Amino acid sequence: xxxxxxxxxxxxxxxxxxxxxxxxxxxxxxxxxxxxxxxxxxxxxxxxxxxxxxxxxxxxxxxxxxx
Numbered sequence: 001x002x003x004x005x006x007x008x009x010x011x012x013x014x015x016x017x018x019x020x021x022x023x024x025x026x027x028x029x030x031x032x033x034x035x036x037x038x039x040x041x042x043x044x045x046x047x048x049x050x051x052x053x054x055x056x057x058x059x060x061x062x063x064x065x066x067x
Contacts, residue, residue, distance in 0.1 A: 002028065002038040005045040010052040018056070022049045 005025075010018065025046050032039040 002032075002041045002045075004041045005048055007048050007052060010048060013052065015053065015056055018049055018053050022046065022053070025049065 005021070010021075013021070025042050029039065029042045029046065032042060
């Protein structure tokens with residue numbers, strides 16, 4: 001059975017590593033049958049990878065200046 005990748009596991013990976021994981025899981029998705037646990041785990045993992053990629057693209061919030 002395909003393992004689900006969580007946000008915790010993806011935290012700290014580089015953009016290149018996330019991109020490689022996304023490509024790997026996209027290929028695996030093509031090879032799965034509809035309505036299987038493996039397919040659901042791959043889709044959830046892809047969603048988490050894309051969310052992690054989006055978090056890296058956003059700059060960190062800066063605290064408001066004290067006046």
